[in-house]
Amino acid sequence: VARRVCKLIRKQCRGVEVIQTRPDDEFVSLNDRAGMANFYRADLFISIHSNSARGWAEGTETFIHPSARERMARLIEQEYVKTGRESRGVKTANFAVLRNTRMPAVLTEIGFISNRSEERFMNSRKGQKRLARSISNAFIRYRRSVP
Numbered sequence: 209v210a211r212r213v214c215k216l217i218r219k220q221c222r223g224v225e226v227i228q229t230r231p232d233d234e235f236v237s238l239n240d241r242a243g244m245a246n247f248y249r250a251d252l253f254i255s256i257h258s259n260s261a262r263g264w265a266e267g268t269e270t271f272i273h274p275s276a277r278e279r280m281a282r283l284i285e286q287e288y289v290k291t292g293r294e295s296r297g298v299k300t301a302n303f304a305v306l307r308n309t310r311m312p313a314v315l316t317e318i319g320f321i322s323n324r325s326e327e328r329f330m331n332s333r334k335g336q337k338r339l340a341r342s343i344s345n346a347f348i349r350y351r352r353s354v355p
Contacts, residue, residue: 210256212340217347242308253313255305258321258330266323267294270316273306280350281314287342
């Protein structure tokens with residue numbers, strides 16, 4: 209999904225430089241991801257994850273740091289809902305990628321890998337395209353709203 213988001217943003221937003229902290233499946237610590245964003249002086253940090261829960265759970269949720277007032281998170285959740293996804297809303301958390309970045313940052317959970325139906329959706333081409341389009345559309349809306 210992250211690769212698709214980057215491809216869409218690069219295609220639709222000429223002049224925007226997209227830097228991936230994990231261009232492949234190699235593990236990069238959350239602190240190192242935040243450090244990379246700070247090093248490159250990013251204007252926005254989007255962290256994309258799949259959620260997991262004991263028992264049954266479904267839907268998306270996007271997190272911001274408790275000290276932030278982040279419009280991007282609301283836009284992402286709005287875009288998910290437009291495609292029929294169940295939104296669990298925007299929440300606050302003290303996650304490392306939110307706490308340690310020096311720019312607006314969001315962490316979005318695209319679904320629950322512990323839910324077989326959502327796992328199939330996230331692994332499907334259609335699901336990945338829909339999720340990536342939601343995030344890239346939110347980015348485009350966000351970009352229009354900030355100087």
